[in-house]
Amino acid sequence: MSTEMKTTQEMVAAAIxxxxxxxxxxxxxxxxxxxxxxxxxxxxxxxxxxxxAQKFSQQLFEEVSAHLSTYSRLSVLVQRNELLCKDxxxxxxxxxxxxxxxxxxxxxxxxxxxxxxxxxxxxxLLFFLSTLWSDPxxxxxxxxxxxxxxxxxxxxxxxxxxxVSNSSANNDGFLRLDGSMSSSDSTLRELLDRxxxxxxxSGEQADSKSGGSANANSRFQSGLAGYExxxxxxxxxxxxxxxxxxxxxxxxxFDMLTAILASExxxxxxxxxxxxxxxxxxxxxxxxxxxVLENVLGLLHESDAVRPDLSDEHKQQLxxxxxxxxxxxxIKNIEMYLNGTPNANTEGLSTILLLMKHDAVPxxxxxxxxxxxxxxxxxxxxxxGVLAKEQPEPLLRGLLDRRPIYVRNLLGILxxxxxxxxxxxxxxxxxxxxxxIRKEVLRAIGLFRPSGNGAKLVxxxxxxxxxxxxxxxxLLMSGQYTVPFDNWTPILSGDGFMDLPLSExxxxxxxxxxxxxxxxxPYWEGLMTxxxxxxxxxxxxxxxxxxxxLGKLGTPAAVAALTIGAKKGNAAxxxxxxxxxxxxxxxxxxxxxxxxxx
Numbered sequence: 328m329s330t331e332m333k334t335t336q337e338m339v340a341a342a343i344x345x346x347x348x349x350x351x352x353x354x355x356x357x358x359x360x361x362x363x364x365x366x367x368x369x370x371x372x373x374x375x376x377x378x379x380a381q382k383f384s385q386q387l388f389e390e391v392s393a394h395l396s397t398y399s400r401l402s403v404l405v406q407r408n409e410l411l412c413k414d415x416x417x418x419x420x421x422x423x424x425x426x427x428x429x430x431x432x433x434x435x436x437x438x439x440x441x442x443x444x445x446x447x448x449x450x451x452l453l454f455f456l457s458t459l460w461s462d463p464x465x466x467x468x469x470x471x472x473x474x475x476x477x478x479x480x481x482x483x484x485x486x487x488x489x490x491v492s493n494s495s496a497n498n499d500g501f502l503r504l505d506g507s508m509s510s511s512d513s514t515l516r517e518l519l520d521r522x523x524x525x526x527x528x529s530g531e532q533a534d535s536k537s538g539g540s541a542n543a544n545s546r547f548q549s550g551l552a553g554y555e556x557x558x559x560x561x562x563x564x565x566x567x568x569x570x571x572x573x574x575x576x577x578x579x580x581f582d583m584l585t586a587i588l589a590s591e592x593x594x595x596x597x598x599x600x601x602x603x604x605x606x607x608x609x610x611x612x613x614x615x616x617x618x619v620l621e622n623v624l625g626l627l628h629e630s631d632a633v634r635p636d637l638s639d640e641h642k643q644q645l646x647x648x649x650x651x652x653x654x655x656x657x658i659k660n661i662e663m664y665l666n667g668t669p670n671a672n673t674e675g676l677s678t679i680l681l682l683m684k685h686d687a688v689p690x691x692x693x694x695x696x697x698x699x700x701x702x703x704x705x706x707x708x709x710x711x712g713v714l715a716k717e718q719p720e721p722l723l724r725g726l727l728d729r730r731p732i733y734v735r736n737l738l739g740i741l742x743x744x745x746x747x748x749x750x751x752x753x754x755x756x757x758x759x760x761x762x763x764i765r766k767e768v769l770r771a772i773g774l775f776r777p778s779g780n781g782a783k784l785v786x787x788x789x790x791x792x793x794x795x796x797x798x799x800x801x802l803l804m805s806g807q808y809t810v811p812f813d814n815w816t817p818i819l820s821g822d823g824f825m826d827l828p829l830s831e832x833x834x835x836x837x838x839x840x841x842x843x844x845x846x847x848x849p850y851w852e853g854l855m856t857x858x859x860x861x862x863x864x865x866x867x868x869x870x871x872x873x874x875x876x877l878g879k880l881g882t883p884a885a886v887a888a889l890t891i892g893a894k895k896g897n898a899a900x901x902x903x904x905x906x907x908x909x910x911x912x913x914x915x916x917x918x919x920x921x922x923x924x925x
Contacts, residue, residue, distance in 0.1 A: 353415050355394045356401060360410060360418040362387045364429055371460035372625065374632075375453070384456065388449045395445045402442035404515060405433045406567070432459060435586065436471040440486035440515035447482040455483055486515045585626060594638060601644035605651060612657050615664040617675030624649070624682060652679070653687030662694050665703045673706055680710035688715040692725050696733040704736055712740045719744070723752045731761035738767045742774060750775040754783065762792035769798040781808030781842055788818050788835065796831065803838035810842035812850070819850070825865040832869065836876040845884040851877050855892030855900050870896065871903040878907025881914040 366383040374380060394401055403410040403417060410418035410430050420428040433441060458474040469477070472487050587600055604627065611620040627645050630637060637645075651657070665671050680691065688711060695707045715722055725737045734756070741749050753771045756764055769787065787799035802808065818824060818835065825832075839847045851873035854866070874892055877885040889911065893904035 350413065350415075352398050353412060353417060355397070356403070356412045357417045359387070359390050359394055359401065360403070360429070362390050364418070364420075367429060367456060367460050370456050372629070375457065384453060387456075388452050391443060391447060391452060395443065395447060399445045400442060402440065402515075404440050405430060405438050407431060407434045408567075408570075429459065432586075433471065437487045437489065438471060438485050439488055439491055442484045444482045444484070451480055451482050454478060454480075486519060490519055491515075588626070588630065588634065594641075597637075597641055598644070601641055601648075604645075604648050608648060608652070609657065609660070612660045613664065615668060615671060617673065617679055621675045621678050624679070649682065650684065653683040653690060655690050658687065658690040658694050662697050666697070666699050671700075671703070673703065677706055677710060680707065681713060683710075683714065685714050685718055688718065689721045692721050692737075695736055696725070696728065696730055704732070708736050708740055712743055715740070716744055719749065723749075726752060726756060731759075731764055734759070734761070734764055735767060738764065738771065742767070742771050745774065747775040757783065757787065762790075762795055765790065765792065765795045766798050769795065769802065773802050777805075778807035779809070781810045782814050784808065785810055785814050785818065789821070793831070797834070800831070800834045800838050804834065804841050806841045808842055810839075812839070812843045812846045815839055815843065815847070825862060825869065829868065829872075833872050833875070836872050837879070840876050840880050844880065845882055848877065848880070848882075848884045848888050852888035852891060855888070855904065856895045867897070867899055870900045874900060874903035874907045878910040879914075881911040886911050 362383070366380070366387045369377070369380040369383045372380075375384070391401065403412050408420060408428065408430055409416050410433075418430055420430060455475075458471045472485065475483060475485055587596070591597055591600065604623070607623060608620065611617075611623065627648060630645055631642070661676075665673070680687075683691070691707060691711050691714070695704055695711060698704050698707060711722070719741065722737050722740060726734055728734055728737075738753065738756075741753060750771060753768055753775075756768045759765055759768070765787070769784070772784070781803050784799045784803050788796050790796050790799070803810070824835075827835075836851075854870040854873040857866075870892075874889060874896075877889050877892075886908065889904045889908045893901050893908065896904060
């Protein structure tokens with residue numbers, strides 16, 4: 328093709344695109360068809376009585392009515408994978424983002440032009456939708472053409488492939504449908520009607536002049552239907568072929584299989600069809616097309632409604648597709664895609680995981696352990712939390728895993744279940760090397776065992792991580808646990824206790840007060856009255872903290888110890904004891920001072 332020809336064609340294409348962008352009628356038609364695509368899909372998926380489908384249907388009727396009140400007619404030429412209006416493409420399924428190819432459905436049923444006219448009622452529109460994607464509960468098996476002809480509506484007209492073919496044959500072998508085929512001037516139906524009328528007049532005139540010889544001559548014609556193709560049309564056909572060759576094979580096959588499922592009556596062919604679904608599921612999992620797979624599984628889930636005549640064998644085939652979702656190799660494909668794809672899209676994956684059975688939990692736990700992204704781990708953990716709640720054994724076994732991130736994710740799932748029976752295997756992780764896991768264990772103890780013997784919590788106060796120690800102290804300070812004072816002795820006599828921050832030592836004393844009560848009074852009294860020869864500053868701080876704690880305890884035994892401390896302690900201790908005694912007296916009178924340490 329010459330450079331001049333290409334330039335001309337590019338100019339023509341640019342002019343068409345510019346006209347489409349500026350023409351408000353084209354903009355309106357595209358808007359209507361986009362909504363038609365959504366409405367047809369919702370009607371087919373949910374049924375015409377579903378509130379979602381009814382909402383889309385009402386919006387479509389309002390949009391169509393607005394268009395018809397402005398332009399009086401909405402007509403489109405139907406090609407295999409697109410719809411045209413005024414030589415402009417107004418509908419392409421890939422751009423519309425849906426799997427319900429309206430253009431292909433019309434084309435496959437033999438429709439070559441569709442026209443809607445003014446005064447289109449809502450009932451007429453709903454009828455058209457029911458022909459476009461037949462109601463699963465309907466026993467009507469006719470195609471679109473048959474149903475529209477049977478209704479004989481004045482507001483909906485169609486031109487079929489048979490109409491075009493017959494007009495071509497009756498036109499001595501040729502019917503020119505080039506530039507005049509554009510819906511910018513007339514509909515294809517009007518063009519065909521005018522052509523038939525013209526040929527009828529020409530035939531009558533020829534008969535009157537030749538005495539019937541014209542009819543004799545026509546018997547020697549080949550009867551073949553043909554079209555004259557312009558350079559522009561040839562270029563358009565080449566582009567269509569190129570676009571079709573680049574179409575996603577999987578989506579094309581899915582569209583075809585969907586049409587077969589809805590219409591095929593042969594039991595043998597349906598058996599072959601259902602055998603293909605397993606391969607489709609594998610392909611979609613490998614490519615990470617979760618939303619497409621969701622649509623596929625949704626279609627299969629509704630197969631009984633779409634095809635109530637399915638045999639038990641076919642139903643068993645469908646069930647095997649769903650049951651096979653949790654196969655180890657398929658979950659491995661999910662792992663390979665998520666770990667191997669930067670910024671992997673996860674939209675729809677959660678639905679796919681939740682469609683699996685509980686027997687998928689071990690494989691999903693392996694997936695959770697091997698995933699690299701925290702976001703992906705969270706998504707899989709949420710699915711495991713739903714599927715494994717009644718059978719938590721795989722998760723409990725996973726707590727012994729050496730990978731801390733995996734163990735933390737499992738703990739998060741177990742804690743969300745809020746089942747006190749799970750506390751025993753969780754408590755075994757109290758000595759785990761990872762400090763964050765040890766903190767999670769304490770959180771679980773606070774939820775599942777919020778009261779009782781707190782001896783195990785006291786052992787956590789020897790932890791090397793300050794966050795773990797503080798978490799344990801907070802639980803012990805709650806007043807819900809009891810601990811014999813003997814269990815506190817190793818902590819208090821340890822070499823590192825006096826080196827702890829003052830705030831932490833104060834918290835330990837208040838934890839002792841909350842768990843031991845008067846049992847710890849002799850210890851604090853000893854702090855206030857003993858003479859210290861080493862570490863005098865640190866011991867004095869402990870004695871002052873002891874006096875403060877006794878003042879908050881406020882029991883008779885605590886008051887007696889403070890009285891002794893106020894007499895025998897050094898100056899700082901005596902001052903602390905006096906302050907604590909005042910607090911204890913206010914507390915006994917029922918007017919305690921605010922306790923800012925709890």
